[in-house]
Amino acid sequence: MSNVTYDYMEKYIRELIPAHEGILTELESYAENNKVPIIHKEVANFLELMISITKPRAILELGTAIGYSSVLMAKCSDDIEKIDTIERDEKMILLAEENINKAGLQDKIKVLKGDCLEVLEGLEGKYDLVFIDAGKGHYNVFHPHCLRLLSKGGIIIADNVLYKGMVASRELVIRRKITIVKRMKKYIDMITKDENLITSIIPMGDGIAMMKRRDD
Ligand SMILES: C[S@@+](CC[C@H](N)C(=O)[O-])C[C@H]1O[C@@H](n2cnc3c(N)ncnc32)[C@H](O)[C@@H]1O
Structure with missing residues (x-):
């Protein structure tokens, strides 16, 4: 139960989305069998749509895990020149690099090793899409770093922002x-009250926030 949307709605929508093939299917099975959290099916579908609309050249991802979402994004569009993806877990880094090589995407996807905050502090340059999927707290x-690194007209998509419904309802909150x-x-609060941003919170998967600078 996601507590973000109705279960029957989620099931219905998931069944409408065509299955992936090849390495993406392999990674989906690996994630399921090994309990590695990867983006939900409808979020993957939404990312594919957003990439197709916005045609980003450079993407920054926070949270690589086994490389599923970065491989998925890289396969969406030939316009993508690079995806930098940040991961701190050694085991995940090895698996992600293995999977990226297997997908033949080693020239496009680079795993930046370390804690997101430390890596972000050292990053320069601009990204057209920033996808946040690590370190919910x-x-x-x-x-501030995501905004600093965002190109003019770029978008930020953050996953898990409704966190199993707990963000919207006190009754659902687990003590720990x-x-x-x-x-x-x-x-x-920060992203919805910032007058410089236009932000949408979407009750999909575990909750998505999508934003861009209002004047870009
Ligand atoms: C939800 S998983 C990412 C899933 C991936 N985006 C996908 O859908 O294929 C989150 C990952 O972020 C990593 N992570 C969590 N906090 C982090 C932090 N502060 N810095 C770097 N990596 C972090 C975890 O080790 C985990 O592999």
Whole structure:
């Protein structure tokens, strides 16, 4: 139960989305069998659509895991020149690099090793799409860097912002997740109240936030 949308709605929508093939199917099975959290099917579908509309050349991803979403994004469009994806877990880094090589995408996708905040602090240049999918309790601190690294007209998509519904309903909050929920609420406040941004919160998957600078 996602507590973000109705189960029957999620099931219905998932069944409408065509299945992937090849390496993406392999990675989906690996993730399921090994309990590696990867983006939900409808979020993958949404990313594919957004990439097709916005045609980003450079993408920054926070949270690589086994490389599923970065491979998925790289396969969306020939316009993509590079995807930099940040991961701190050694085991995930090895698996991701293996999978990226297997997909033949090693020239496009680079795994930046380390904690997101530390890597972000050292990054320069601009990205047309920033996809945030790591460190739910730290989106607040990642945010200024994501904005600094965002190209003119670029978009930020953040996953898990409704965090199993806990962000929207006190009754759903699990005690040991209180700090993450509080921080996520602050993040949502920050991005929805910032007059320089236009932001949409979408109850899909575990909740998505999408934003761009209003005047770009
Ligand atoms: C939800 S998974 C990413 C899934 C991936 N985007 C996909 O859909 O294929 C989140 C990943 O972020 C990593 N992570 C969590 N916090 C991090 C941090 N502060 N810095 C770097 N990596 C982090 C975890 O090790 C985990 O592999």
